Amino acid sequence: MSLDPHGDLVVLLRALVDVESVSGNETALADQVESALQGHEHLEVLRDGDTVIARTHLGRPERVVIAGHLDTVPVAGNLPTSLAGDRVYGRGTCDMKGGVAVMLAVAVAATTPPRDLTWIFYDHEEVEASANSLTRIASERPDLLVGDFAVLMEPTSAKVEGGCQGTLRFTVTTKGKAAHSARAWMGHNAIHDLAEVLAVLRDHEPEQPVVDGLRYHEGLNAVAVTGGIAGNVIPDTATVSVNYRFAPHRSLADAEHYCRSLLPDHDLTFTDGAAGARPGLDVPAAATFVDAVGGEPSAKFGWTDVARFSALGVPAVNFGPGDPSKAHADDEFCPIDELYTCRDALLRWLDRPA
Numbered sequence: 001m002s003l004d005p006h007g008d009l010v011v012l013l014r015a016l017v018d019v020e021s022v023s024g025n026e027t028a029l030a031d032q033v034e035s036a037l038q039g040h041e042h043l044e045v046l047r048d049g050d051t052v053i054a055r056t057h058l059g060r061p062e063r064v065v066i067a068g069h070l071d072t073v074p075v076a077g078n079l080p081t082s083l084a085g086d087r088v089y090g091r092g093t094c095d096m097k098g099g100v101a102v103m104l105a106v107a108v109a110a111t112t113p114p115r116d117l118t119w120i121f122y123d124h125e126e127v128e129a130s131a132n133s134l135t136r137i138a139s140e141r142p143d144l145l146v147g148d149f150a151v152l153m154e155p156t157s158a159k160v161e162g163g164c165q166g167t168l169r170f171t172v173t174t175k176g177k178a179a180h181s182a183r184a185w186m187g188h189n190a191i192h193d194l195a196e197v198l199a200v201l202r203d204h205e206p207e208q209p210v211v212d213g214l215r216y217h218e219g220l221n222a223v224a225v226t227g228g229i230a231g232n233v234i235p236d237t238a239t240v241s242v243n244y245r246f247a248p249h250r251s252l253a254d255a256e257h258y259c260r261s262l263l264p265d266h267d268l269t270f271t272d273g274a275a276g277a278r279p280g281l282d283v284p285a286a287a288t289f290v291d292a293v294g295g296e297p298s299a300k301f302g303w304t305d306v307a308r309f310s311a312l313g314v315p316a317v318n319f320g321p322g323d324p325s326k327a328h329a330d331d332e333f334c335p336i337d338e339l340y341t342c343r344d345a346l347l348r349w350l351d352r353p354a
């Protein structure tokens with residue numbers, strides 16, 4: 001089935017979601033998005049890997065980038081979509097194909113916007129920062145990301161969420177000595193030694209700092225544990241993987257330093273990290289957007305490419321349909337009314353002179 005960006009938003013959302021696009025498997029969906037955008041005279045459509053970019057060239061004084069990712073976290077028995085009351089359920093409905101549906105609808109509807117627009121539908125957002133297609137595009141075609149302001153259509157319950165928290169991953173490995181579990185005293189159990197690390201994580205009190213008026217909420221959590229080779233062998237090695245979510249007053253280097261300070265007796269191996277972004281809602285372009293779409297801004301707890309645009313010097317906000325607390329949940333859904341709220345808010349903002 002092809003995508004009809006001029007049609008009903010719920011049909012469009014369901015069609016987007018029913019093309020499974022777990023990170024690394026975005027090609028089929030990118031093909032459909034590209035076809036849906038082609039043939040619109042006001043849009044130049046480009047393809048870069050599994051990223052589709054559509055741009056207006058109207059000679060406006062301002063250019064705004066509106067971006068959304070096509071990939072999702074792994075499916076958990078929640079495809080194909082289902083409709084229940086005023087909600088569309090299914091993997092990606094909330095994070096973030098609701099936003100992608102709104103982007104497609106507004107991209108084709110806004111033929112003469114007062115600002116030039118760059119619509120970016122990109123791949124590999126839900127995985128390590130190095131795989132994110134915007135990392136490649138920023139280095140190979142930075143011109144494609146140029147703008148005076150950016151909107152990331154991540155789930156925000158149709159209200160602006162400012163900035164984003166950073167994310168850092170590290171592992172801690174303990175070493176022991178293998179032995180027969182019937183003679184455990186001959187060995188040393190590496191899994192038991194993880195208890196010390198796990199206790200620090202369990203007892204850690206996450207901070208909730210206010211940054212530029214918005215309250216963030218940090219988190220330090222074990223996300224995986226490995227160790228053990230058989231049911232009768234004392235494990236000689238064990239590893240815990242940890243994810244630290246940090247508020248945007250800390251840099252990535254500060255975050256690493258903080259984690260080391262919590263576990264001074266252990267070697268931490270940092271495996272992935274991406275800094276967050278301060279809200280920046282006092283920048284005029286952001287303030288105009290907040291005023292046009294309405295609602296009280298709050299903080300974005302997840303990591304989003306607002307961080308990338310901010311680092312590139314492009315002020316950016318998150319705004320899209322779907323309750324972010326349902327992102328990645330098995331019962332992920334998008335409320336239908338928020339699709340229309342976001343579409344109408346974007347059109348209202350685009351009605352205002354730049």
Ligand SMILES: N[C@@H](CCC[C@H](NC(=O)CCC(=O)O)C(=O)O)C(=O)O
Nearest residue numbers: 125126127128129167302303324327
């Ligand atoms: N490179 C990062 C990518 C993770 C992106 C993901 N973002 C969201 O879920 C945004 C939705 C939200 O929470 O509001 C995340 O934060 O995990 C990484 O690998 O961590």
